[in-house]
Amino acid sequence: ATTTATVTLTGAGGQIGYALLFRIASGQLLGPDTRIRLNLLEIPAGLGSAEGAALELSDAAFPLLDAVSVTDDAGTAFDGANVALLVGSRPRGPGMERADLLAANGAIFGPQGAALNAGAASDIRVVVVGNPANTNALIAAANAPDIPRERFTALTRLDHNRAVGLLAGKLAVPAGEIDGVTIWGNHSATQYPDLSHATASGKPVLDLVDESWVHEEYIPRVANRGAEIIEVRGSSSVASAASATIDHVHDWVNGHRGRWTSVALPSDGSYGVPDGLVSSFPAESVDGAWRIVDGLDVDEFSRDRIDRSVAELATEREQVQALGLL
Numbered sequence: 460a461t462t463t464a465t466v467t468l469t470g471a472g473g474q475i476g477y478a479l480l481f482r483i484a485s486g487q488l489l490g491p492d493t494r495i496r497l498n499l500l501e502i503p504a505g506l507g508s509a510e511g512a513a514l515e516l517s518d519a520a521f522p523l524l525d526a527v528s529v530t531d532d533a534g535t536a537f538d539g540a541n542v543a544l545l546v547g548s549r550p551r552g553p554g555m556e557r558a559d560l561l562a563a564n565g566a567i568f569g570p571q572g573a574a575l576n577a578g579a580a581s582d583i584r585v586v587v588v589g590n591p592a593n594t595n596a597l598i599a600a601a602n603a604p605d606i607p608r609e610r611f612t613a614l615t616r617l618d619h620n621r622a623v624g625l626l627a628g629k630l631a632v633p634a635g636e637i638d639g640v641t642i643w644g645n646h647s648a649t650q651y652p653d654l655s656h657a658t659a660s661g662k663p664v665l666d667l668v669d670e671s672w673v674h675e676e677y678i679p680r681v682a683n684r685g686a687e688i689i690e691v692r693g694s695s696s697v698a699s700a701a702s703a704t705i706d707h708v709h710d711w712v713n714g715h716r717g718r719w720t721s722v723a724l725p726s727d728g729s730y731g732v733p734d735g736l737v738s739s740f741p742a743e744s745v746d747g748a749w750r751i752v753d754g755l756d757v758d759e760f761s762r763d764r765i766d767r768s769v770a771e772l773a774t775e776r777e778q779v780q781a782l783g784l785l
């Protein structure tokens with residue numbers, strides 16, 4: 460049966476938005492049986508770019524794409540939304556402190572949460588890409604009291620995919636042979652890419668690589684991959700960020716074939732992560748909902764790394780609480 464979904468994209472005039480739009484419209488986000496209505500949200504300065512992208516979408520004549528609208532009004536953009544991709548955010552400017560960044564983004568994600576609460580469809584699923592993504596998701600969820608909090612997620616799939624890709628390269632196996640990798644914590648340099656439970660073609664990865672390589676090369680390289688891309692490419696990652704966003708929503712809606720992936724979700728207290736913090740966990744998609752993979756052994760090294768990243772999230776929460784954003 461063919462259904463129709465409304466997908467709202469914020470920051471639609473930006474780089475990641477441009478890379479996302481054509482994949483959404485081609486059916487890669489929600490599958491070949493779901494027709495798409497696209498609502499593009501931008502700030503006034505970004506409207507021209509979003510309108511240009513809308514013209515190009517028309518010129519691509521995607522069979523599944525029913526309609527595209529462009530607006531700078533959040534209420535209009537989120538009306539009836541089934542999926543919201545929150546990509547637009549305020550980048551850190553020169554001389555901006557982290558508190559300024561949190562405040563500037565609170566002014567974006569608070570009202571967007573309220574607009575989602577007022578107008579989104581009852582099955583709304585939200586993924587935040589714009590940084591600081593975990594805390595932006597926390598702010599949006601806090602401003603949407605009628606939406607179940609587990610519908611608010613932040614993207615750590617890019618970190619996860621980077622972790623899988625770099626491991627596959629090291630072991631010279633296809634990425635599809637890798638399973639059981641987890642990104643824990645914040646989408647920041649404190650994140651913990653965990654190979655304790657990872658397998659390659661069914662074999663435990665920690666039997667195949669040196670612990671010193673994992674600790675000294677692999678973990679820092681995954682956590683700092685964004686900076687590596689900027690250094691080599693001359694600008695930040697775009698298509699890989701869009702690709703991970705597609706994967707996140709696709710797997711959330713359609714399931715993830717008995718494997719797990721990494722998703723930043725409001726904590727239910729699992730693995731000692733304080734309730735409500737939007738932190739990355741190993742998660743499976745079951746019947747359209749994320750379920751944290753439970754019962755994993757956490758060794759001393761992992762415990763310390765998870766705790767450090769979670770402490771950063773707790774500090775961000777305190778800062779946005781102090782700013783009155785929650």
Ligand code: NDP
Pocket residue numbers: 469470471472473474475476500501502504505508546547548549550551567588589590591617685695696697700
């Ligand atoms: P991009 O499309 O390249 O990035 C968008 C956001 O994604 C950035 O804030 C960026 O955060 C974040 N991001 C998360 N992960 C990654 C990653 N791995 N690589 C790169 N970025 C990542 O930015 P543009 O400046 O091209 O576009 C942003 C657009 O958003 C602009 O058109 C702007 O007008 C719009 N905007 C819209 C708003 C709205 O709709 N209400 C509000 C604010 C802005 P970071 O910079 O920390 O990497």
